[in-house]
Amino acid sequence: MNGDVVAIGISGVTATATGVVTASTIYGGAVAAANAVGLFGAAATSSALASLGGGALAVGGAGMAGGVAVVAASAALPAVLVGAVGFGIYHLLTS
Numbered sequence: 867m868n869g870d871v872v873a874i875g876i877s878g879v880t881a882t883a884t885g886v887v888t889a890s891t892i893y894g895g896a897v898a899a900a901n902a903v904g905l906f907g908a909a910a911t912s913s914a915l916a917s918l919g920g921g922a923l924a925v926g927g928a929g930m931a932g933g934v935a936v937v938a939a940s941a942a943l944p945a946v947l948v949g950a951v952g953f954g955i956y957h958l959l960t961s
Contacts, residue, residue, distance in 0.1 A: 869960065877952035885945030892918070892940045896933075 896914035905913050912930060916922050919932025928935070 873956040877949045880952055881945040881949030884948045885941035888944045889937050889941035893937050
C-alpha cells in the first residue's frame with residue numbers, strides 16, 4: 867500500500883509542475899505581447915487576459931474572465947493528463 871501512496875505523490879508533483887509550466891508559458895507569452903505594444907503593469911495584465919479570452923466583451927469575446935479560464939484550463943488539463951498517465955503506468959508495472 868505504501869507504493870500506491872508514493873506513486874500518487876510522484877504523479878501529483880509531476881502533474882502540478884507540468885500544469886504550472888504550461889500555464890506560465892501561455893500567460894507569459896500574452897503579457898510579453900502586451901509589453902511589446904507598450905503596455906505595462908495592470909494594463910498589460912488586463913490586455914493579456916482579454917486577448918487570451920478572445921477579445922473584449924464589447925467586441926464579442928469572453929474578456930478577462932475568458933482569459934482566466936484559458937490560463938486555468940491550461941494548468942489543469944495537462945496536470946490531470948500527466949497525473950493519470952503516470953499513475954496508470956505505475957499500476958501497469960506493479961500488477
